[in-house]
Amino acid sequence: MKTLCLRACGRAAVTLALLITCVFLGLHLTGDPATLILGFEATPDDVAAFKLARGLDLPMYAQYWRYLGDLMHLDLGKSYVTGLPAIEVFLSAMGPTLHLMLPTALVTLLIGIPLGIVAALHSGTRLDRGLLFVSVLGFAVPNFFFGLLLILFFSVWLGWLPTYGNASWLHYIMPIMTIATSEAAIFSRMARSAMLEGLNLPCVQAAYMRGISRQRVIWFHAFPNALISLLTVAGFFLGTLTAGAVITENIFSWPGIGRLLVVSVAKRDIPVVQLIVLGVGCSLIVANLLVDLLSLVVNPKLRRTTR
Incomplete structure (x- = not known):
């Protein structure tokens, strides 16, 4: 190990x-x-x-x-445009992005994984096909198009939600829906595939033959095996949350890292762009490293391969 x-x-x-x-x-x-x-x-x-x-x-x-x-020496340079340290510019935009990404991640996991498990437990039924169609549709619609549709419906037609900024909790609804819809669609399909694979494992079939109840087999035998595959997807998802916010933050004028990146690229503010890209890249690297290390703890097969 x-x-x-x-x-x-x-x-x-x-x-x-x-x-x-x-x-x-x-x-x-x-x-x-x-x-x-x-x-x-x-x-x-x-x-x-x-x-x-x-x-x-x-x-x-x-x-x-x-x-x-x-x-x-942890000297990340100064902004060419404002003259401020790049780290200050970056951190000033990091707060709004984290405030958006944390609830988005929670909504994504709470919707995507349960839907995938439900689809797997009803494999081949109309419910399974319906959930599969919804997940494909949610993944296929681009974020920028879906965000504009939400603005058109909830802001222009109904006048219920604000279109830009982050002044109140109402400003969070449409950005979270925009990002979480596509991400939850990915999670539901991955969860379905992982759960189906877990249900077909020999140990799960043996548990059924020993007379263990279906609920215990699902949650104590099939789901832990499916969780190993979901950890990899979850690590990649958490690492790409900031990168995925670029389009959404610009649609809703969210004052976060995604919007700062677009503005900095347009102005050729190299130190700020370097810091943002490195920050997003490092989040991906750290997330995948943590998933690799956690997989060694969860999956004993990986530990036995080195012995």
Whole structure:
């Protein structure tokens, strides 16, 4: 088990190193931020002073090594637009995003997993086919289109809900519905497949033959085996919540990380964009690492493979 833990941590470290490198190169090879920020009317002296103050006059490899050194010292740079530390800009947008993502995750899990289990327990029936159709529909409709439909129906036609901002609990309803609908559809299908696989395991069939009640077989034999597959999906889902909020936050003008990312990309605010992408990427890496480690605890088969 110790070997598997070290391997998982090693993969996470390599992935993080590749992420840092790709983010840096991808942003610095897309154009000159000085021209966009200062405008085409800026004089060559203004552009040179802008680059000198931010280290953009150095060769690419020198900028990269300087960037790595700053990361080692937890220096994440300053915003090119506001001049504030990038971490302050990031944290100011993190709060609204977390306030939206936490209830969204709760709603997604409370809807998606039970629906998938119900569909699996009624496999082949009209209920199963109906739930499968709803899940496919929820996954197929793009977030931006579904969000606009919600605004049209609940705000324009009925006038019940506000269309933008996060001033009250009413502002949370449509963004949560927009994100949770597609995510719950994924969870329901995964939960259905995992539960069907768990119900067909030999140990579950043997439990039925021993005369154990159906309820105990479902919750104490089939569901724990299905939970192993669901952990992987849950880890990936929790890691991508922030990334999935980009479209939704812009539709509803939510002052979070997703909206900040779009604005920062448009303004070529490289330090802020780097920090947001690294933050989202690190959340994915950490979530998958935790799932790998938790799978070693839940699934004894993984521990036995190394012995």
